[in-house]
Amino acid sequence: MRLGSHGKKPNSSLLQKLYNVPSSNHGRGQLKLVKKEFTDKLRVRAPLDQLRFNEHEGGLSAEFDKHLLEKHLPRTQGIVTGDRTLADTLNTVIPDSTRNALRETEFVGVFGRVVKQKGHGGTICLQYFYVWDYQAVPEHEADYEPIFVYLDGSRRYAIYDLVHYCSRRLDLDSEMAFRMIPGWHSFLPAKLNDSEIDKGLEVQPLSDKHLQSWWTIPEEKARLKVEGFIRDPFLLEAPGHFMDEPDENAQTMCCSFLQIEQALNEFEDPKKGIAEGVKRAFFGCVGFLALYRLGAYLQLLGEMNDIGMVRIPISLSSINVATIGKMLQDGFVSLTNAGKKLLEGFHSSKEDE
Numbered sequence: 085m086r087l088g089s090h091g092k093k094p095n096s097s098l099l100q101k102l103y104n105v106p107s108s109n110h111g112r113g114q115l116k117l118v119k120k121e122f123t124d125k126l127r128v129r130a131p132l133d134q135l136r137f138n139e140h141e142g143g144l145s146a147e148f149d150k151h152l153l154e155k156h157l158p159r160t161q162g163i164v165t166g167d168r169t170l171a172d173t174l175n176t177v178i179p180d181s182t183r184n185a186l187r188e189t190e191f192v193g194v195f196g197r198v199v200k201q202k203g204h205g206g207t208i209c210l211q212y213f214y215v216w217d218y219q220a221v222p223e224h225e226a227d228y229e230p231i232f233v234y235l236d237g238s239r240r241y242a243i244y245d246l247v248h249y250c251s252r253r254l255d256l257d258s259e260m261a262f263r264m265i266p267g268w269h270s271f272l273p274a275k276l277n278d279s280e281i282d283k284g285l286e287v288q289p290l291s292d293k294h295l296q297s298w299w300t301i302p303e304e305k306a307r308l309k310v311e312g313f314i315r316d317p318f319l320l321e322a323p324g325h326f327m328d329e330p331d332e333n334a335q336t337m338c339c340s341f342l343q344i345e346q347a348l349n350e351f352e353d354p355k356k357g358i359a360e361g362v363k364r365a366f367f368g369c370v371g372f373l374a375l376y377r378l379g380a381y382l383q384l385l386g387e388m389n390d391i392g393m394v395r396i397p398i399s400l401s402s403i404n405v406a407t408i409g410k411m412l413q414d415g416f417v418s419l420t421n422a423g424k425k426l427l428e429g430f431h432s433s434k435e436d437e
Contacts, residue, residue, distance in 0.1 A: 118188045118218055119225070122301050126217055126226050127192060128294045135291035137197055141316040146199045153196040153287040156210050158231050158242060159261035160282045161274070163214060164191050170266035174392045174422070178267075182390045185220035186267060192217055195290035199317055208235040209317040213290060213308075214269070221267040221390045222383075224305035228298065229269045230326055231262065232317050243322045244271045246345075247384075249310065249330070250338035253322035265426060267391035272426055336380035340365035354427055358394060358419040363412045375405055385417060393423035 137146040162169075171178075171186035178186075192215040199209045210233040219227035231244040233256070244262060246252045247270045254260060254273050261281060262271040298308035312328040313320040320326070323342055325334065344361030351357035362385070370377045382400045389396045395418045403411065419427075 118185050118223075120217055122225055122303070122306055123217065125297045125301050126215070128291075128297050130291070130293055132289060135289050135293060137289075137291060139292050139295050139315055140199060143202055144199055144316060144318075145202060146197050148196070148289040148291070149198045150287060152198055153210055153212070156233050156235070156240070157194070157196075157285065157287060158212065158233060158244075158256075159276065160214075160264060160271075160285070161261060161276055161280055162264040162266060163194070163282045163285065166264050166266040167216075167220065170392070178392055179390055181223065182220050182267060185218060185223050189216055189218040189220060191215075193288050194285050195294060196287040197290040201318065205237075207318060209233070210235070211290060211314065211317060212287070214264075216269055219267075219269060221387045225303065226298075226301065226306040226308075227269050228308050228310070229264075229271065230310060231271065232313075232320065234317075243317075243320055245326060246270055246272070247341050248334055248337045249326040250334075250341060251320060251322040251324045251326055263426060265391060265393075268387065274428065332377065333380035333383070336369055336377040337384045339369035340381055340384050343368050348427060354424050355419045358417060358423070358427075359415045362417045366408065366412055372405065378405070378408070388417075388423070392420055393426060394418060395420050 132148075135148070137148060140146045167186040167189045171183045175183065194212055194214050196210060196212045199211060201207055212231045212233065214229045214231070216227045218225055229245050230249075231242055233240065233242045240256045242254050242256055242262075243251050244254065247265075247268060259275045261274055261276040263274040263276070264271060295308070295314065299311065301307040310326045313326055323338070325338060327334065330338070343365040344358065347361030347364055348354055348357035351360060366381060370381045382403060385394070385396060386400050388394045389400075396416060398411075398416065
């Protein structure tokens with residue numbers, strides 16, 4: 085597996101410490117390759133002088149300012165090596181299909197542009213998209229994860245993708261960073277030392293040609309679904325959603341994870357926070373009067389299980405309206421060591437609602 089243009093080997097010891105499990109057994113034979121059909125549409129190539137930046141609303145301007153974009157590039161952890169290291173570290177803990185997809189996922193790059201409000205002293209938005217050629221959970225080709233950094237006078241804050249394009253806001257300072265969730269490629273806030281931060285990321289142009297290519301990929305799951313807020317990022321709210329019109333499933337997942345976040349912030353013990361958050365998510369976002377949302381709720385829990393964040397000892401397909409109440413009361417979802425480490429950012433940061 086080739087890891088983008090950076091040529092770095094995964095630091096397995098880092099996530100072995102993070103997930104608190106022994107090294108994996110590599111004697112399992114050849115892994116099955118995942119299917120990648122849209123490499124040419126994902127990896128857009130064109131000389132810089134031929135690129136245009138006209139995908140924006142009136143009253144705004146857009147350009148590629150490499151110096152400004154790299155000056156304010158968000159501090160991240162795990163962008164290049166996280167997927168492969170998770171596969172090697174958790175190995176038998178996660179499903180075979182997830183592990184194989186993680187090992188075949190390749191980081192394409194971080195793409196950015198600068199969007200400005202016209203006039204003196206207007207807010208500036210630095211739009212960054214972190215792009216991979218595959219996503220393990222849920223499994224599909226091509227994945228795009230946004231972090232928008234806003235420069236408003238002396239204030240600097242980010243609106244980022246927490247999970248399934250659910251938007252969250254974070255005030256930025258010298259310590260705050262984003263820990264990439266392997267498999268999901270979403271971001272969680274964390275206070276990290278400089279030694280823990282990704283090195284060597286180079287911002288590439290996010291041009292009209294890139295956007296138009298990604299917006300028109302034939303397969304819906306592989307297509308970039310953020311559009312309106314790319315053209316006008318100053319309308320984006322958080323908590324909210326990066327998509328113009330998120331469907332019922334997306335809204336249910338965002339609602340559910342927001343309930344989990346709030347419970348994690350209330351409980352000092354994250355294991356209790358997860359248990360309480362899962363209950364609140366069901367009753368607040370699904371309930372017995374809207375059981376058509378149960379599928380999205382269970383999908384979110386299943387994905388959290390597949391990436392090693394939580395442990396669910398039963399098959400989610402066995403859960404129905406007759407059993408869900410009792411199972412929530414018994415606490416059928418438990419937090420893993422991996423999940424505890426990933427979620428620690430909710431206690432070490434303060435988000436603006």
